[in-house]
Amino acid sequence: MRAEIVGVGTELLLGQIANTNARWISERLAEIGVDVLFHDVVGDNRGRIVEVLRLAAARSDVVVVTGGLGPTQDDITREAIAEVAAAPLERRADIEEWLRDRFERMGREMPASNLRQADVPRGADVIENERGSAPGLIVHAGDATIFAVPGVPAEMRQMVRSTVLPRVAAVAGPAGIASRQIRCVGMAESRIAEVLDDLFHGSTNPTVAYLAGGGEVRVRLTAKAGSLREADRLIGPLAEEVQRRLGDVVYSIGDEELEQVVARRLEAAGKTVACAESLTGGGVAKRLSSAPGASSYFHGSAVVYTPAAKHAVLGVSEDTMERDGIVSEATAREMAAGARRVFDVDLAIALTGSAGPEPHDGAPPGTVWIALEGYDVAHARELRAPGDRDTVIRWSEQAALDLLRRHLAGLPLPTGASLV
Amino acid sequence: MRAEIVGVGTELLLGQIANTNARWISERLAEIGVDVLFHDVVGDNRGRIVEVLRLAAARSDVVVVTGGLGPTQDDITREAIAEVAAAPLERRADIEEWLRDRFERMGREMPASNLRQADVPRGADVIENERGSAPGLIVHAGDATIFAVPGVPAEMRQMVRSTVLPRVAAVAGPAGIASRQIRCVGMAESRIAEVLDDLFHGSTNPTVAYLAGGGEVRVRLTAKAGSLREADRLIGPLAEEVQRRLGDVVYSIGDEELEQVVARRLEAAGKTVACAESLTGGGVAKRLSSAPGASSYFHGSAVVYTPAAKHAVLGVSEDTMERDGIVSEATAREMAAGARRVFDVDLAIALTGSAGPEPHDGAPPGTVWIALEGYDVAHARELRAPGDRDTVIRWSEQAALDLLRRHLAGLPLPTGASLV
Numbered sequence: 001m002r003a004e005i006v007g008v009g010t011e012l013l014l015g016q017i018a019n020t021n022a023r024w025i026s027e028r029l030a031e032i033g034v035d036v037l038f039h040d041v042v043g044d045n046r047g048r049i050v051e052v053l054r055l056a057a058a059r060s061d062v063v064v065v066t067g068g069l070g071p072t073q074d075d076i077t078r079e080a081i082a083e084v085a086a087a088p089l090e091r092r093a094d095i096e097e098w099l100r101d102r103f104e105r106m107g108r109e110m111p112a113s114n115l116r117q118a119d120v121p122r123g124a125d126v127i128e129n130e131r132g133s134a135p136g137l138i139v140h141a142g143d144a145t146i147f148a149v150p151g152v153p154a155e156m157r158q159m160v161r162s163t164v165l166p167r168v169a170a171v172a173g174p175a176g177i178a179s180r181q182i183r184c185v186g187m188a189e190s191r192i193a194e195v196l197d198d199l200f201h202g203s204t205n206p207t208v209a210y211l212a213g214g215g216e217v218r219v220r221l222t223a224k225a226g227s228l229r230e231a232d233r234l235i236g237p238l239a240e241e242v243q244r245r246l247g248d249v250v251y252s253i254g255d256e257e258l259e260q261v262v263a264r265r266l267e268a269a270g271k272t273v274a275c276a277e278s279l280t281g282g283g284v285a286k287r288l289s290s291a292p293g294a295s296s297y298f299h300g301s302a303v304v305y306t307p308a309a310k311h312a313v314l315g316v317s318e319d320t321m322e323r324d325g326i327v328s329e330a331t332a333r334e335m336a337a338g339a340r341r342v343f344d345v346d347l348a349i350a351l352t353g354s355a356g357p358e359p360h361d362g363a364p365p366g367t368v369w370i371a372l373e374g375y376d377v378a379h380a381r382e383l384r385a386p387g388d389r390d391t392v393i394r395w396s397e398q399a400a401l402d403l404l405r406r407h408l409a410g411l412p413l414p415t416g417a418s419l420v
Numbered sequence: 421m422r423a424e425i426v427g428v429g430t431e432l433l434l435g436q437i438a439n440t441n442a443r444w445i446s447e448r449l450a451e452i453g454v455d456v457l458f459h460d461v462v463g464d465n466r467g468r469i470v471e472v473l474r475l476a477a478a479r480s481d482v483v484v485v486t487g488g489l490g491p492t493q494d495d496i497t498r499e500a501i502a503e504v505a506a507a508p509l510e511r512r513a514d515i516e517e518w519l520r521d522r523f524e525r526m527g528r529e530m531p532a533s534n535l536r537q538a539d540v541p542r543g544a545d546v547i548e549n550e551r552g553s554a555p556g557l558i559v560h561a562g563d564a565t566i567f568a569v570p571g572v573p574a575e576m577r578q579m580v581r582s583t584v585l586p587r588v589a590a591v592a593g594p595a596g597i598a599s600r601q602i603r604c605v606g607m608a609e610s611r612i613a614e615v616l617d618d619l620f621h622g623s624t625n626p627t628v629a630y631l632a633g634g635g636e637v638r639v640r641l642t643a644k645a646g647s648l649r650e651a652d653r654l655i656g657p658l659a660e661e662v663q664r665r666l667g668d669v670v671y672s673i674g675d676e677e678l679e680q681v682v683a684r685r686l687e688a689a690g691k692t693v694a695c696a697e698s699l700t701g702g703g704v705a706k707r708l709s710s711a712p713g714a715s716s717y718f719h720g721s722a723v724v725y726t727p728a729a730k731h732a733v734l735g736v737s738e739d740t741m742e743r744d745g746i747v748s749e750a751t752a753r754e755m756a757a758g759a760r761r762v763f764d765v766d767l768a769i770a771l772t773g774s775a776g777p778e779p780h781d782g783a784p785p786g787t788v789w790i791a792l793e794g795y796d797v798a799h800a801r802e803l804r805a806p807g808d809r810d811t812v813i814r815w816s817e818q819a820a821l822d823l824l825r826r827h828l829a830g831l832p833l834p835t836g837a838s839l840v
Contacts, residue, residue, distance in 0.1 A: 011629055013456045014599065014642060015447030018440045022461070027435030036433045037468065039461035041442070044629070048457060055475075072613040072630050073621070105786075106806050107837045111610040131807045132632075152633050154811070209436075275723075281709030282702025285723040289701030292777055292809060300729040303695075303705045303721035305714065309763050313722065313733065343729050357712055389712060 001172040003029055003036045004060035006052055008068040008077050009151055010043040021066045021156055028165055033175035033228065034062070044068060049080035057084060057144035062168055064160070067151030069134040071114045077148055078119055078137070085141040087121035095126065095135055102133060127163045131155045136163070176228025180239050182219040185258060185402045187249040188420040189217045195245050199238060206235050215391075215398030215419060216258070219246075248411050251402070258401045259287035265408035266297040266347075271374075273404065274343035275301035276314055276335035276350035278326075279360075279368065283397050284349065299343040304335070310352075314338025327352050327363035329380045332371035340373050347374040347407070349400050353383070355392045365389075368396045372403050372413070379403070384417045395419050421592040423449055423456045424480035426472055428488035428497050429571055430463040441486045441576055448585055453595025453644055453651070454482070464488060469500035477504060477564035482588055484580070487571030489554035491534040497568055498539055498557070505561040507541035515546065515555055522553060547583045551575045556583065596648030600659050602639040605678060605822045607669040608840035609637045615665050619658060626655055635811075635818030635839060636678070639666075668831045671822070678821045679707035685828035686717035686767075691794075693824065694763035695721035696734055696755035696770035698746075699780075699788065703817045704769065719763040724755070730772075734758025747772050747783035749800045752791035760793050767794040767827070769820050775809045785809075788816045792823050792833070799823070802837040815839050 005022045012019055022039045029036050037060065042052045049068070056063045068077030082089045095118040103110035117134050120126060127136030127149065136159045137148040147167075149159040184192060189212040196219070200208040206223035219242060223234035243250050251261050266273055275284045285301030288294065302313045307326055310316040316334040324330040335350035349372050356365025366387070371380040381403070385395035399419050406413055425442045432439055442459045449456050457480065462472045469488070476483045488497030502509045515538040523530035537554050540546060547556030547567075552575045557568040567587075569579040604612060609632040616639070620628040626643035639662060643654035663670050671681050686693055695704045705721030708714065722733045727746055730736040736754040744750040755770035769792050776785025788803040801823070805815035819839050826833055 007459075009629075010627065010642075011631065011640065012443075013446055013459065014450050014597070015443045015445070015456075016599070016640070018438050018443040019459070020438045023432075023435045023438040025435070026433055030434050036435075037463065037465075038472070039427075039432065039439070039459070041459035043457065052458070070630065070632070071610040073617070074627075074629055102806065105804065106840075107804050108608065108840070111608065111614050113610045113613055131811055154633075274729075277702070280706075281714070281718075282697070282705030282721055282723060285702030286700075286706055289723070289725060292775075294701070295725050298701075298725050300725045300733065301702055301721075301723035302733065303702060303709075303723060305709060305718050305720045309694075309720040312764065313720065313762055342733055344732065355712075 001034050001062065001168070002060045003034050003062040003064065003168070004038045004040065004056045005036060006056055006063060006065045007039070007041040008044065008049055008065060012041045013043045021151065021153060024153070024157065025064055025066070025160055028160060029168070030177050031179060032165060032169045032172065033177050033224070034168055034172050044074040044076060046076050046080050049077065050083050053080060053084045053141070053146065057141040057146065061144055063144055063146045064164060065146060065148040066156055069117070069136070069148060069150050071111070071117055071133065078116070078121070081137060081139050081146055081148055082121040085121050085139045085146070087123055087139065089119040090122050091115070091118050092120050092126070095120065099133060127159045129155055130158050138167070175226060176231045177222060177224045178228055178231035178235050179220060179222045180235050181254060182221070182239065182242055182246070182250055183216055183252040184219065184246055184249040185216045185251055185398055186414065186420060187217065187246065191420070192217055192219060192246065196242060199241060206238055215395040248406070251405055258398060258405065259290060262401050262404045262408065263288065263291050263294065263297060265405065269408060271346040271408070272297050272299055273347045273349065274299045274339045274345040276339035276348065277301055277303045278305060278310070278351060279353040279355040280351050280393055280396050280400070281305065283393060284351070284400050287397065287401065299345050302339055302342065310335060314342060325363065326361040327354055327367055327369060329369050329371070329382070332369035333373070333378070333380055336371040336373035347372065347404065349404055351396055351400055353392070353396055355389045357389060366392050368392070368399070370396070370400050370403060372407060377407055379413045381413070381415055382417045383419060385419065421454050421482065421588070422480045423454050423482040423484065423588070424458045424460070424476045425456060426476055426483060426485045427459070427461040427571070428464065428469055428485060432461045433463045441571065441573060444573070444577065445484055445486070445580055448580060449588070450597040450599070451648065452585060452589045452592065453597050454588055454592050464494040464496060466496050466500050469497065470503050473500060473504045473561070473566065477561040477566065481564055483564055483566045484584060485566060485568040486576055489537070489556070489568060489570050491531065491537055491553065498536070498541070501557060501559050501566055501568055502541040505541050505559045505566070507543055507559065509539040510542050511535070511538050512540050512546070515540065519553060547579045549575055550578050558587070594646050595644065596646070596651045597642060597644045598648055598651035598655050599640060599642045600655050601674060602641070602659065602662055602666070602670055603636060603672040604639065604666055604669045605636045605671055605818055606834065606839060607637065607666065611840070612637055612639060612666065616662060619661060626658055635815040668826070668829070671825055678818060678825065679710060682821050682824045682828065683708065683711050683714065683717060685825065689828055691766040691828070692717050692719055693767045693769065694719045694759045694765040696759035696768065697721055697723045698725060698730070698771060699773040699775040700771050700813055700816050700820070701725065703813060704771070704820050707817060707821065719765050722759055722762065730755060734762065745783065746781040747774055747787055747789060749789050749791070749802070752789035753793070753798070753800055756791040756793035767792065767824065769824055771816055771820055773803070773812070773816060775812045777809060786812050788812070788819070790816070790820050790823060792827060794827070797827055799833045801833070801835055803839055804837045805839065
């Protein structure tokens with residue numbers, strides 16, 4: 001099976017945005033063993049969209065088109081597909097009703113222009129949009145199947161996951177590229193590569209790639225075989241050896257994020273958590289509250305950006321801040337104790353530090369103190385994070401979440417100042 | 421002049437990297453007024469590279485090819501270009517010498533495979549590589565000029581700047597493309613398009629594009645003229661008319677984010693702010709604290725995810741939550757009052773709502789109450805946000821920040837339940 005991805009949008013040709021949709025869809029198609037042979041990008045010009053789609057439908061079995069499904073006059077992907085498939089646009093009453101309902105639920109009148117989104121090439125299937133107003137389309141043109149999805153990444157991803165991938169996989173049949181991602185926090189990329197080097201030396205299947213960023217390293221193993229199961233079997237023993245060598249810095253195999261691991265462990269242990277945050281500005285709370293049902297384990301966070309707020313909300317003593325500094329072990333510990341008391345939780349995690357670019361209360365950028373407090377734990381560590389403001393903040397979040405993970409998993413708690 | 425950008429590399433088709441080279445080159449070509457009409461991506465397959473280059477050379481005046489110029493067996497752009505231009509590869513002694521010198525300077529022996537980089541289609545010009553070993557190529561194929569540059573971004577950029585842009589500009593003549601972005605919150609994309617429709621109906625210069633996402637809409641105007649200054653002059657009056665018509669939903673012209681606008685206005689007014697957050701879980705705080713020096717206006721946020729936390733940290737009355745509900749105007753107002761008192765700030769913004777997917781205390785997903793309180797303001801509004809959990813949270817953040825923006829700018833505060 002040959003697939004092709006067509007991006008529609010003048011903003012891509014002007015270089016205002018990169019075609020990250022094509023990258024994401026390609027990655028998903030590779031996972032199910034489908035070869036993508038071409039990407040194309042074309043502007044909001046009907047003649048040229050038709051030209052590109054005709055060529056794509058002639059040389060590929062599956063064409064995924066992103067963009068141009070919105071309600072405005074520059075959204076002309078519907079018209080172009082109708083022309084290529086020789087299937088005139090027809091207004092679908094069910095979509096019209098769905099659109100009206102959607103606007104009604106939002107308490108708004110629907111602009112007339114949105115009605116264009118109810119126009120569908122005759123005989124086309126529709127892909128439901130769970131996040132926006134533009135329905136997706138499935139249209140047959142010659143021997144090819146064209147899937148049209150919105151250019152808004154969240155809407156595109158939902159439709160590709162819900163409909164495009166299952167349909168393509170059903171036709172593509174068994175063949176698979178398996179990929180496993182081993183996520184680590186607390187060890188540097190170069191050290192990880194050193195530890196694993198001999199396992200992959202000269203290997204072309206499976207292959208290994210190291211991706212560092214966001215205060216963690218992802219080790220990605222990829223194998224190709226006649227079926228996903230076979231490809232998985234190629235990866236399995238290697239992945240186990242990788243895990244064995246890396247040990248407890250591995251926090252997840254797959255897509256689970258660090259905060260999701262912490263949330264799962266909190267739920268399993270029946271424990272509750274709260275935060276006291278300074279430099280992270282609510283970032284740890286946002287991550288701990290990201291999952292549905294988070295309120296069963298997450299009670300809240302005191303984002304205390306000023307010394308006065310640390311004192312007023314968490315009862316951090318002014319003497320402590322004066323004597324030891326705002327960025328200090330003592331302040332972090334008092335913040336954690338305060339959060340545990342105020343939010344009435346089993347575990348509290350606190351951060352105080354200097355995100356930069358200027359020093360904070362004498363502490364150079366990247367200096368952070370993190371404290372964890374519970375009925376069976378009272379731990380504090382310093383962190384020295386590298387990089388700019390955003391990097392320091394991200395590393396601080398990672399270090400705080402990893403402290404929770406390690407405590408909940410009964411692992412030794414780090415005392416050194418380096419995250420990796 | 422019509423330009424086209426061809427990316428060569430299987431890693432692009434596997435989705436391992438995004439085609440950021442095409443984005444960057446497109447932006448540079450737009451700045452000198454050259455229209456890019458297509459991007460293509462093709463893998464390391466000679467037949468398909470030839471197919472793509474033939475089509476590109478037939479429909480475009482300038483073709484910029486990135487990637488496939490390295491020393492390894494999968495680098496076959498040179499061979500493909502030679503085939504398309506019907507100009508056999510010839511080994512150039514001067515390049516061979518340059519390569520040998522280069523390796524000698526680095527104190528390394530040159531691998532034999534690097535000699536391939538001295539092979540050039542007959543009659544081609546060479547672009548010097550100041551950062552790597554792969555020379556670039558300039559080859560004529562029919563009426564088109566093909567520029568081949570490496571895929572390594574730094575090498576590509578150097579060659580595009582040193583040679584491709586000056587050569588293309590010399591042929592294209594003096595021209596420039598200007599672009600302006602008008603960012604709006606509080607009006608739907610379709611409504612914005614309706615309001616502006618007649619300004620751009622049938623206009624090909626300037627053009628307009630609408631980009632919706634993240635709880636806002638960006639209106640992008642683009643114009644082309646004999647110079648960048650002239651293009652700017654074409655956009656100027658239109659941009660002003662767009663702003664006039666859209667009025668106070670426009671929060672920024674350019675790249676400034678909504679939280680940056682709020683931060684700037686807080687600083688200018690010498691006012692301080694704090695938040696009381698429930699469903700946004702610290703997201704508003706994270707955005708308000710993102711800029712260096714945020715502590716001069718941002719004091720903190722009480723992320724109160726449970727009724728007990730709302731009561732303990734902010735003093736929200738248990739009776740109020742019992743009687744009116746956790747997601748209610750009264751609860752939001754008490755949260756705001758509590759945050760203002762606890763953090764001792766001029767302005768407090770509070771949010772309570774149901775992010776979904778399950779209802780929260782009887783409130784269906786997407787129902788949110790937002791309250792703003794200060795010595796000269798006490799306002800509350802309901803918001804009905806569409807979409808999934810992440811979308812509801814993002815829209816809630818936008819609505820809260822926009823309420824602050826409007827208050828600080830002396831604009832009327834919204835009372836309706838719809839963000840747009």
